[in-house]
Amino acid sequence: MSTAVDWGNLESRIDALTTQFLATPHDAAMPYEGLLNRVRTQAGASNAGGKHLRAQLALSAYDAAADSGRARRSRPVTPGSISMTPSHSTSAARQSRDAMLDVACALEIYQTSALIHDDIIDDSDLRRGAPSAHKALEIGNNERLGHGLAIMLGNLLATASAYVVETSFARLHNHEDGVRAFLGMQRAVAIGQVLDLSAESIPLSDPEQLVCASLEVFRWKTASYTAIAPLELGFLAAGFEPAVAHESALHIGEPLGLAFQLADDLIDVDSSSHISGKPVGGDIREGKHTVLLADALQRADDLQRKRLLAIYGASARSKSDIAEAIGLFQSTGAIAQSQGRINTLFRQSSRAIDTAAALGSKAREPLHAACARMVPIADA
Amino acid sequence: MSTAVDWGNLESRIDALTTQFLATPHDAAMPYEGLLNRVRTQAGASNAGGKHLRAQLALSAYDAAADSGRARRSRPVTPGSISMTPSHSTSAARQSRDAMLDVACALEIYQTSALIHDDIIDDSDLRRGAPSAHKALEIGNNERLGHGLAIMLGNLLATASAYVVETSFARLHNHEDGVRAFLGMQRAVAIGQVLDLSAESIPLSDPEQLVCASLEVFRWKTASYTAIAPLELGFLAAGFEPAVAHESALHIGEPLGLAFQLADDLIDVDSSSHISGKPVGGDIREGKHTVLLADALQRADDLQRKRLLAIYGASARSKSDIAEAIGLFQSTGAIAQSQGRINTLFRQSSRAIDTAAALGSKAREPLHAACARMVPIADA
Secondary structure (H helix, E strand, C coil), X not given: CCCCCCHHHHHHHHHHHHHHHHCCCCHHHCCCCHHHHXXXXXXXXXXXXXXXXXXXXXXXXXXXXXXXXXXXXXXXCCCCCCCCCCCCCHHHHHHHXXXXXXXXXXXXXXXXXXXXXXXXXXXXXXXXXXXXXXXXXXXXXXXXXXXXHHHHHXXXXXXXXXXXXXXXXXXXXXXXXXXXXXXXXXXXXXHHHHHHXXXXXXXXXXXXXXXXXXXXXXXXXXXXXHXXXXXXXXXXXXXXXXXXXXXXHXXXXXXXXXXXXXXXXXXXXXXXXXXXXXXXXXHHHCCCCCHXXXXXXXXXXXXXXXXXXXXXXXXXXXHHHHHHHHHHHHHCCHHHHHHHHHXXXXXXXXXHHHHCXXXXXXXXXXXXXXXXXXXXXXXX | CCCCCCHHHHHHHHHHHHHHHHCCCCHHHCCCCHHHHHHHHHHHHHHCCCCCHHHHHHHHHHHHHHHHHHHHHCCCCCCCCCCCCCCCCHHHHHHHHHHHHHHHHHHHHHHHHHHHHHHHHHCCCEECCEECHHHHCCCCCCHHHHHHHHHHHXXXXXXXXXXXXXXXXXXXXXXXXXXXXXXXXXXHHHHHHHHHHHHCCCCCCCHHHHHHHHHHHHHHHHHHHHHHHHXXXXXXXXXXXXXXXXXXXXXXXXXXXHHHHHHHHHHHHCHHHCCCCCCCCHHHHCCCCCHHHHHHHHHCCHHHHHHHHHHHHCCCCCHHHHHHHHHHHXXXXXXXXXXXXXXXXXXXXXXXXXXXXXXXXXXXXXXXXXXXXXXXXXXX
């Protein structure tokens, strides 16, 4: 039996955990708390509007692993073995799942932290349709103040997420391994961000190198916290052996995370599948060096390549530039190639679920469904 | 018996822990790793040259608490009680102290992280006589790149420090409380940085408010990780009850941390006690709103106040401005007042050591000595 995933609770629980962490005793006595209150308010604003895909994946992984454990424990008792009472009463199981819900929220709080720092680094003024944190925290165009407060807000949320995991995992299996996996995820994302800044310097004249470097960035910066860590934390919390939890999460999560990011880039240029809430072609407008662009450059004939380099070499891109670039992505076959990559990676991830020995056969179906929600455009 | 504090080992151990955390498998296979290598090199450069006062205080607190524990255990056995073997063999004690050494190193690694982010926020181009991290990481005056890499380096070192504590405290007492105390310290420092940015907006016309706000900033931003957390981590690791460890650390550490910061500001203007390696009057050159300045403004007559406001109101301060300001700090009695504050706080901290019931009488002397090293100019 799987407990239903508490989608609706996530937003309010994320808020409650963040508010609790940012509260200070003797508030009234603290002089000049105005900026701290603005930081608190921005924490709520930055947390809002997420789709909570990572939290949902972590809860699904936990449920699948917990179900597998229960299925193993309820196998017929072999003669001579000792009949054991279930390790969890219903109330204990509910308490554990509440703790896992907090771990899932920690993933979202950490994501908010990473996005706030990302937006500073990328100089992005908008996030989810609203001013990004460093813009919202500016006072009178004081950019240094906005950046400073946003760096600190990011730090506070990263620390909050680790604190929630430290506290919640104490009521779950594999406490120490869980905290280490979470901190290892924070490490991977920061390394991925450094690699991403490196990749910016790869010239468009070397699309092969660009594809290779971009996929490496996706591994560190996206797959880590989008798929691998949510799966590993869920498996660990439910009691999988740490090595098993790690290997299973890596085999399922790495291709899943890559497919997720490639799909995100593809959705950006495909109005038919346009569900992200961002305007079509936003990556092209920003001149982002995506895998899609690199694929198009590799497949283009001389004329097509010349046009793409002209569009991306300009200081800005108009609506008609965007339409032309999308047309070139289509006509070079880059879009079909990306869709092919996504399908292959998604199937690889699905096979890893099917061959994960620690997962009971009944527990696999809900996990397949959770992964399919991460990559709705995969054609498996 | 106290194990000798391993001053010499700290620098190399800090380096080893940081290098280990920043290493990646399959390095050779990672494309465009140039920036990551620069970040690794900068981690070493940013860690170097610290005085390791915080690590030393943490080790002293651990030794004092461990000695107190041994003294209690070796008290004459009361009739009827069970004779116990010591809870630690010598080799186990050495292993625990090695773990505590790593926790002490984590405090220094975290400090480096905080200083890197501070320097971005304060737009400081120098740190310990060398280019600050965001300056050193610039390529061809690309400020955005330098800032981005330095934000990530700060994040990596903050996560590294938490990871080291999570791993090391597993071999010490009070594992979970230790990790929570460490993360709570990271939280306090970030809140302190926000309060510090708030305090910048306090006008010099309100020196009373400035003193009050500055001391509050010192509590959060300095005392937290300079004194309270090192003491608490040492006490927890040696096995004090968590509530006792927290209260003792707070009572000793808060006045000690405040005295430390006030002394740092005083040393800045006093060439006779000039041991910090910074040029005399650096805070004045930067126009920093220190407690010393606020005290001087409160004590000044109209003419003195006019001069101070003129010096600090200017866009820059010359050598003769600095000399004049120091003269005014002296003649208004602000320097004597600061020295008085420092002495009072240091005595308060010393009394807290003497009245900490959990500390054995023999363990107090080395802890007094460790605290005196933090505030060499205190006249107790």
